[in-house]
Amino acid sequence: MKVIATLEHVVKKPMFGCQMCGQCVLHETGMTCPMNCPKTLRNGPCGGVREDGACEVKPDMRCVWLKAEHRARAWPLPSSWRAHFGHLRAPVDNSLHGTSAWANLFSGRNRELPAGWQTERARPGPEAT
Amino acid sequence: MSRLRSLIEAGDRLVLTGEARTMDAGDLDDFSEKTVEMAEWVDAINATDNPTARAHASNVAIAIAIAQMGAEPVLQVVCRDKNRLACQADVVGAALHGVENVCCLTGDDVTAGDEPQACRVFDLDGPQLVSVVDGLSRGRYLSGRSTGRPLDLLVGAVENPGAPPLEYRAERAALKIGAGARFLQLQICFLPERLEAFVSALDRAGLCQQAAILPTIVLLRGTRGLKFVHDRVPGVIVPPETIARIEAAQDESEAAYALALEQAREALALPGVRGLHLTDFRHDGALSRLCEDLRIPTREERYADAYRSPLAV
């Protein structure tokens, strides 16, 4: 397992700044790693984004979610990935930090959610855009 | 069921909420003295959770104090300072004291406050917190364990209509409404065209019927306050023209009041807006004056004749 984790890190760190959360959502977030958001937000940008699109916490960095939102729209990604952009993602499983998301995907471990997490609540109305 | 919830569920009643002043040392009499004016007008008062990342008397303690003075509290819970256990404990603990309204926020970063050295938690994010509190409302902790009985809460959230990416903000609001938010207190917005675009996107999507949309109006004394908001509140900008206009006025304080009144009128005129969220930094009676100028009766009077807003929805 360690080998897979190392391999994953070597590939995904330089490409996506992967933080090895062990439960990859890159495909849902315009291939932009939300764990680079200083608040580690998994469901879109906070209300603090600056007028020029810079991050509230790190004024020298563009808000991760601005990049994600742009890429999810503009990049030629599979439409099912794009559709997932606006879905509610579950809280991070902190016990997976440092493990391989590839291995967790394979074993299904990344889909084990807390029993009280409400997954299938109907989304209201049509998509607001 | 909370009063706020029955008003919101009624569909056509005006909804006013307000932000309690922060408290440090003092006692409950001090607190009621500072809150009594607001309590006369608004349906429910937010007990804030370390606003702008500064420590104050806690959200739960303040929520209980609001309930004890006979007003209705909204417990704010912010993701910045507490992990998922502590957030849930806040909600369940406050509910034990009869606090039935909860407003879920992601929260400003620790760098916005006076203890930037603090650890930032963000174990949950705002939309996840809405979903977790909705779960508590239905009687389950996130772990799946039962709370004993459903807490039966009114869950709400905040969204910033004025921060980039502008076109995405309504979608993010929809995410929170989908997760269980039944009211949205909007971040203060000094750009009316942004507020309008945001509310109309929600309205077109039919979401204003599912959650009460409450734009925030902030009462400030003058340009100092406006500059403070511009410089210190993350994600909020005050256009230089607005500041210049107030600065040029004979009476700054009067001009700042007139600005708030104009914002309130414009906000209430937007189709889909159910009411307002009021923040008072003046403490000079301007809150009462604002409601009177808007021809809104006091809370008791509104309840006595099931007041419907002539402007809203």
Ligand code: SF4
């Ligand atoms: S501005 Fe963007 S990157 Fe920065 S904390 Fe907020 S969501 Fe995260």
